[in-house]
Amino acid sequence: MEASLQPLIGLYRPHNLGGLYYGPDVVRNQIRSVLRSETSKAFIVTGCSLATKTPLIADLETLLGPENHAGTFSGIKQHAGATELEELTELVTQHNAIDTIISVGGGSPIDSAKAIIFRVHQKTQQWLTHITIPTTLSAAECTIIAGYTGYDGVKTSVSHPKLYPSYIFYDPKFGLHTPPRLFLSTGIRALDHAVEIQYQPCTTKMPTRMMTLSSISELFRLLPQYKTDPKNEDVITGLFLAAYASLGFLGQNLVPALMLSHTLGYALGSPYAIPHGVTSCITLGGTVKLVARLKKENARNLSAILPHIGEKQSGNNIQDCDSVGDRILQLVDLLGLQTTLTEYEVGTDQLDIIAARSLRLDPGKDILSQDKELFDCVREFVRSLW
Template sequence: MSATHLNQSDSTNIRGYYSFTELKGLYYGPGSLATALPKFLDSLGGKKALIITGKSLYTKTDVVKKVESVLTEYGAYGTTFYEIGEHAPVAGIRKCIQTMRDSGADMIISVGGGSPIDAAKAVIYFLHKEHGGEILPHVAIPTTLSAAEYTTGAGFTDDDGNKVTVSDPRLAPAGIILDAELTLTTPDRLWLSTGMRALDHAVENLYRPLVPPPVKVLCYQALADLFKYLPLSKAEPNNVVYRQKLQVASWMSLWPTKYEKYSPVGLSHLLGHKLGARYHIPHGITSCLTLGPVVALKAETASQEDKEWLAGALFHLRQPSTGSVESDILQLSKSINELVIDLGLKSNLVQYKVPKEGIPDIVERAMSGKDDPTFPRVVKLLEDIYEQ
């Protein structure tokens, strides 16, 4: 085949597209909240901010109070909405939209994990859809490693318990603050499991459609840092340096990218979305369940190019090659499973009351039907981890 007949699906090595998101700036470092947030207030022109967060973070820690204090000092504090639940139920988003209207706020500050950050994006999406005009500025201050702040989509749970996603290139936050000191109150299990979610991003970006090679190389470094610093952070949970390293690794795992057209997530994420929304399993835990087995399946089903990207991870993990691409991928799968165990995060579907007879339906929803030839193998994949 001549070069003139190649298209994007033939090879991501030599043809593709890349553009940055609407992100105006990202500040990182312990203690950066106090200096970074005022700079964003000035650059984004916000006069009154609505904080969107979760109930536990608001009532059990002083993290949100610190953000409120900075906003108050600069005369930009509006109010705080803290009724965003896990997986961002749409009822909370509706209530938040009304709070936004009532407060007269002209910008949003999301504080917490993936649920409040995605909820903030969903609020912005629905308000813009209703009224048009400029997209509201959004500054994300994450306290987990879920990496929701780097995407242009927002995931939430509808009234029937299904995962729903809305997407717009303009939904990416305009500002991000990675202040590791604000993560010290994050529960260990949540911190470490969202680190596995970041690992899931990094691994799946090695074979996800439309991801350009430079981003894949960033994912290799993310993998190396996540494998190194997650166990260190577990051993020393108050070590701010380790936590800051992990926040940067999470950033590299899902580098802000504006795709020319929608790029679907990988199989581990697809399964996790359906399991998480329906059975109330935290997304970090779904990654612990599905990522290792999905990588093992890719050793058989992935394209040759995707296999080579996956196998290349061993070099960055400072592990020797086994001698074949497929065996290297299986070794990567094994290393992921061992990391889950080392972090104390091993679980199974029985613990979350997932009925075994419901597995084919979960897979059918994740794969948008049964036409994919790998459908039976993915069903078996979940059945194998049912009581692992």
């Protein structure tokens, strides 16, 4: 049985997550306990900033010790590219004893680790264990998808049920080292996941939509608290868990289908070097209003968000969706995250390219008549983002 187009008819098959650990010092206290054996060799995948500007990676290497630490790669950049992944895969496959990848950081190190595991399996038929320690709220650890930038500069991906991490560690001690603006913007990315799941046609009612509504409520509650006090470990832990709830309950039977704010994010992210948390700040509020007008079902599902952010439904779904969109825009403003494509030096000559890519159309070809009306709607929305 596959995912159903009817939210009250379906099957939920959970991912094969071995454990989700959360709270202060869970990495220090528990990470060695989830290694395959006392002689496991773990390879750390992370970014330069975490490795050189914080003590986190050095401390993790010490914690693993020479008996369990096989090496570290700290060259993962934003929107990790195919060239880096080839280099990493070669490093890992040369060391036959490695059985574990530990990713530390945001979406790029986590997705890179998944992509490496996929490539190693292609070469050796072996699946490596993936332990991940997120430092942002991007929730990349919550999917079976490994996104990376292809040689053409456009985001691409691979997916497999085995790419879901074996263990996730939400440790606020790691979150304390994330720049607050980055942490906040990835919180809007988590909100993007949770909001778009409400009208994604193949998501299950239980637990997916129910958990994502809880995630929306928690993100609206906790992000302003974090803005006021970014050193509060309870708030950081709560936000990690809210990010998990935004995407972690999709299950294995989901038919993949990215919705408009996400496809716009991919059209804007890699090609113009805009972080995905920022793309969600730019696109999410407006897309809620737009997609509500495309289908009555969209409007009905998105309007259900309103009570979870402290508002009453009016009975007019379009009006309620406008209120949801406005509340998202107000939250982005409150967090100091408002921005435009102009600030990221994206030229207005890219308008048609962005609109086409967001709809998975070839920007170099004429738009077919059946796609023209939707393309024109999206094009006008993208125009407003400068």
